[in-house]
Amino acid sequence: MSQPICRVLVADDDPTVALLMPIALDPSEFSVVVVDNGLDALAEFKRTPCDIVLLDVEMPGMDGFAVCAAIRQSRGRDFPVVLVSGHRDPESIARAEQLNASYIAKPVNWQLISAQLKALLAQPRPAARS
Template identity: 30%
Template sequence: MSNMKVLVVDDDEKIVKVLTAYLEKEGYTVITAKDGLEAVDKARKLEPDIILLDVMLPSLDGWEVCKEIRRTSAVPIIMLTARDAEMDRIIGLELGADDYVVKPFSPKEVIARIRAIFRRLQPIERESKEGVSQIGGLVLNKNNHIVTLAGTPIEVTPTEYKLLELLLAHPGQVFSRLQLVENIQGYAFEGYERTMDSHIKNLRKKLNALPDEPHYIKTIYGVGYKLAGEQNA
């Protein structure tokens, strides 16, 4: 992990100090920012591999920072929040965050979340012609991690990519929210399965961007979600 750069964004010096110590011990290179504007600037210029982003920040709050970064980058983002309200967590996820940790947290938990996201970036092992999965105009190429819709590349976050990869590997199969969490996050904890709806919502927006393309992700009410259509050979 020595080549992995982590951008830690928090105005609490104690939290930054503790996280930096734990991350460096694990072999990560740590970059820090103490306010929202500095975070956006460093995210663009230094291109970290993952961002730990506090919600309550000077200049720009974490939600605005997340929104701004998502305009140009799919870098994994873990929100750090002192507010244990479900709506706060859902807002972050709907803006494109991949995960969240509620303060006070254990640094070891943060490390575990980072590892889970990096595991998520690894392709699901399955048989697929030349590493390509396709349904209709939707194509996922696991060789270069590029997703295209009707020939046009679409920007997806690591969580969204993993969702598509799982659904494309099992077209027509219905997955409950909890199954999606366990398959994609690599772990499950109370309350998270409902926030999977936020990732599905974001992904649907991107997949339905073209008016002549079908609605790929179907809701099976009371059960979960499935990818509709026949997989191309």
């Protein structure tokens, strides 16, 4: 029996990320939807079920922190969100921690991103409340 495909929403305004993310995340394991701004990310999140969200911190419309905060309001603190940023400063990392989001620094290691997402998804999370 095959393992279910993980649905991933990626929001990043960098066209290179939009091109490489669906390739780096094996299509036999991941179904990837890519949008290029924060407003579209939030709309897609509300419209289409997904298992994990990757958000660029700096995007047009809404930044990744704001989108993450909106996701937290609708789905709680335990839904898997990853903030991706070229910023490695303690303030950015602390903001991600306050939002209970994982943090990956850019440049993304394309060889490791799949394993990183699998590890995050394998972490135990409390059962969803109705």
